[in-house]
Amino acid sequence: MIRLQLALGIIITIVGLLIVAWVGVNEDANLAQRDREILARRIERGAELFERNCYTCHGINAQGVPGLGPALNSREMLEERVKEVGWPGSLHSYLVRTISGGRLVSTRPEYQGAKASDPNAMVMPPWLEDYGGPLRPADIEDIAYFLENFEEFPPELLEQMATPTPAGPPGEEDVAARASALFIEKGCGGCHTLSSVPGATGAVGPALDGLGQRAAERIADAAYTGQATTAEEYIRESILDPSAFVVPDYPDAMPKNFGDLLSEEELDILVQFLLQQ
Ligand code: HEC
Ligand code: HEC
Numbered sequence: 001m002i003r004l005q006l007a008l009g010i011i012i013t014i015v016g017l018l019i020v021a022w023v024g025v026n027e028d029a030n031l032a033q034r035d036r037e038i039l040a041r042r043i044e045r046g047a048e049l050f051e052r053n054c055y056t057c058h059g060i061n062a063q064g065v066p067g068l069g070p071a072l073n074s075r076e077m078l079e080e081r082v083k084e085v086g087w088p089g090s091l092h093s094y095l096v097r098t099i100s101g102g103r104l105v106s107t108r109p110e111y112q113g114a115k116a117s118d119p120n121a122m123v124m125p126p127w128l129e130d131y132g133g134p135l136r137p138a139d140i141e142d143i144a145y146f147l148e149n150f151e152e153f154p155p156e157l158l159e160q161m162a163t164p165t166p167a168g169p170p171g172e173e174d175v176a177a178r179a180s181a182l183f184i185e186k187g188c189g190g191c192h193t194l195s196s197v198p199g200a201t202g203a204v205g206p207a208l209d210g211l212g213q214r215a216a217e218r219i220a221d222a223a224y225t226g227q228a229t230t231a232e233e234y235i236r237e238s239i240l241d242p243s244a245f246v247v248p249d250y251p252d253a254m255p256k257n258f259g260d261l262l263s264e265e266e267l268d269i270l271v272q273f274l275l276q277q
Contacts, residue, residue: 046146056190
């Protein structure tokens with residue numbers, strides 16, 4: 001009898017211990033699961049903020065825009081940068097600090113574009129509200145999480161919007177596709193809305209729907225200050241020399257170096273495409 005009680009006691013104790021262990025393990029798993037969910041949400045938010053604020057200069061898939069901003073789409077590459085510039089802290093702190101404060105001068109020669117026309121211009125604007133930017137500390141953290149995890153969590157949202165660049169010289173029919181891709185790749189879509197181009201939702205400059213018609217009206221207007229005599233010339237001038245005529249109610253904020261950033265062929269494709277909008 002005593003032996004039976006002892007055996008029962010041992011069994012009960014073992015079962016009890018197993019239950020405690022099982023609950024404990026699950027608790028850990030639940031915690032890890034919750035952490036992952038929170039991180040995933042923050043990354044998603046970071047992707048949205050990036051899409052709204054950064055792709056003009058860094059590209060729609062953070063692949064970089066020649067002359068405007070470097071690629072940010074690889075953790076390995078960013079870690080290399082941290083070493084290259086001699087930043088003593090973590091990658092996360094490098095990202096948070098760079099995004100918060102922007103850059104007054106570039107650490108590379110190829111991104112001094114803004115300085116050429118305005119010596120006081122920042123090559124990358126500050127984003128934190130304390131430094132005059134539009135974002136709060138939590139926003140900046142979320143963007144940093146997004147960039148750090150770029151490869152593990154490919155930003156579906158951004159991918160949908162990316163337009164593939166066709167290889168080889170364009171035929172008649174794919175000029176529109178090529179032009180749409182250029183419009184995004186060169187950063188136009190970050191500042192201009194154009195309904196025929198997915199992802200072109202910027203609001204820094206005027207919407208470009210109906211531009212062919214409007215271009216003709218602009219040059220006929222007494223307030224026009226540029227040299228163009230046809231709608232086509234107006235669009236070309238708007239891209240190459242944005243200050244020749246500044247659209248009323250808008251700042252003279254369009255980059256002045258598209259002449260260097262676009263080849264003759266790319267410029268022609270964009271002008272012909274915009275003429276038909
Ligand atoms: C007006 C153009 C512009 C905009 C808009 C812009 N950046 Fe930049 N950014 C730059 C340039 C130019 C550099 C490179 C500076 C240098 O070479 O030192 C840079 C550098 C960076 C770097 C450091 C990368 C490196 O290689 O050292 C990070 C991170 C970054 N930007 C993130 C962002 C984020 C996030 C946003 C949006 C919130 C943003 N940028 C918006 C122009 C821009
Ligand atoms: C950093 C923001 C920014 C980028 C990038 C940008 N633009 Fe602009 N754009 C503006 C602003 C602001 C205006 C209005 C002020 C002015 O006329 O210069 C403008 C004006 C224009 C106009 C004249 C529109 C009208 O209603 O008369 C055209 C055309 C134009 N942009 C085309 C482009 C093209 C094409 C690209 C890409 C190659 C581009 N923009 C890139 C900000 C931008």
